[in-house]
Amino acid sequence: MVSLLANIGILFLAVYFCLKSGRLGANHDHTTKSGLIGCILMEVLLGTILLSFSTVILGIRYDFRVLLFCFSAKHMDWRITSSSIFLLGIIRFFWGNSEAAQVNLIVSIILAITLPMIVKLIRDRMNDLAQLLVLVTIALIPSIVFTKHMIMDKGLVLLISIILIALNYGAVFVMHYFISDLYGLIASASTDHLTALxxxxxxxxxxxxxxxxxxxxxxxxxxxxxxxxxxxxxxxxxxxxxxxxxxxxxxxxxxxxxxxxxxxxxxxxxxxxxxxxxxxxxxxxxxxxxxxxxxxxxxxxxxxxxxxxxxxxxxxxxxxxxxxxxxxxxxxxxxxxxxxxxxxxxxxx
Incomplete structure (x- = not known):
């Protein structure tokens, strides 16, 4: 329970960071190198903190890094997302050089490439919430497959998979509407009521x-x-x-x-x-x-x-x-x- 609450708190911190950095909705074509590096380092730091609060079951770490990756892919520059995922994969590899760490590194490389591509593919075809759900679903598949590979008890695998999907989907809904409400408040405070400029x-x-x-x-x-x-x-x-x-x-x-x-x-x-x-x-x-x-x-x-x-x-x-x-x-x-x-x-x- 402590790990879950810590992960939720860190995700809210990530949202605050995104809003504070001004990266959300920014023109990514003109991002400075220092701005990119700063965002990458902050995202890696948040991911590392999530990793430190993982729940470990039979040597497999479960946390909300997948959500961090998906929200980053949806709202941030692809260069930030891909670099952060890859660096976090390396950190996880040296965190514990086991079969799980090796698989995680491979999965990180795959996600670093595919998540930005998927966002580009679905951006104009779905609303924001649907995009996030698609990203989370795709990002969870490797975790579920690896869980099935590592744990022989099929009942336990099913239970872990259901919990993973429920927690991540639930968090997506909460974080999406939280961000939407924040956007509404920011827009209200920053918009002229008569002209909408x-x-x-x-x-x-x-x-x-x-x-x-x-x-x-x-x-x-x-x-x-x-x-x-x-x-x-x-x-x-x-x-x-x-x-x-x-x-x-x-x-x-x-x-x-x-x-x-x-x-x-x-x-x-x-x-x-x-x-x-x-x-x-x-x-x-x-x-x-x-x-x-x-x-x-x-x-x-x-x-x-x-x-x-x-x-x-x-x-x-x-x-x-x-x-x-x-x-x-x-x-x-x-x-x-x-x-x-x-x-x-x-x-x-």
């Missing part, structure tokens, strides 16, 4: 993360021209409707490397990552032009046109993103002072 809290948080990574980015601040006049003319409900429509258009035009935020009443922020300055400016000019040519529904049967002013600043070496944002704000002010409906790029600091 990311909110100013997340904008500031992402700026801190960008600054920690020391990766060059482009920041833009967008303001709707004369929005107060629209509110006065059509009412605040129609004004809210316009904000929703504009946010929906931003989502249409967004790329994997541009993120939109609502940071004020009619003010929006943009972080453009992995764009060259010229590419980011071209994107924002296209955004301004698209808004100017789009019809927005103001009230029953009536449409209006909007324009936006955009202030842009490219981060510079040695500059904090707080100062980059200030330059973008100043550029926005210049755009509004010099006629609006334009993109103004900040001069170098």
């Amino acid at each position: 990311k909110n100013v809290r997340l904008f500031n948080s992402d700026l801190i993360e960008m600054e920690r990574r020391k990766h060059p980015v482009t920041l833009a601040v967008i303001d709707i021209d004369h929005f107060k006049n629209y509110n006065d003319c059509y009412g605040h409900d129609s004004g809210d409707g316009i904000l929703k429509q504009l946010a929906a258009m931003f989502n249409e035009l967004a790329t994997p490397y541009t993120t939109f935020y609502r940071i004020g009443g009619e003010e929006f922020g943009v972080i453009a990552d992995y764009f060259s300055p010229s590419e980011a400016e071209a994107f924002l000019h296209n955004l301004k032009s698209t808004v100017a040519h789009r019809n927005f529904a103001a009230q029953a049967g009536e449409t209006i046109n909007l324009t936006i002013s955009v202030g842009v600043a490219h981060s510079q070496k040695g500059e904090t993103l707080k100062n980059t944002l200030k330059r973008a704000d100043m550029a926005l002010y210049q755009a509004k002072e010099t006629g609006r409906n334009k993109v103004m790029v900040s001069a170098r600091a």
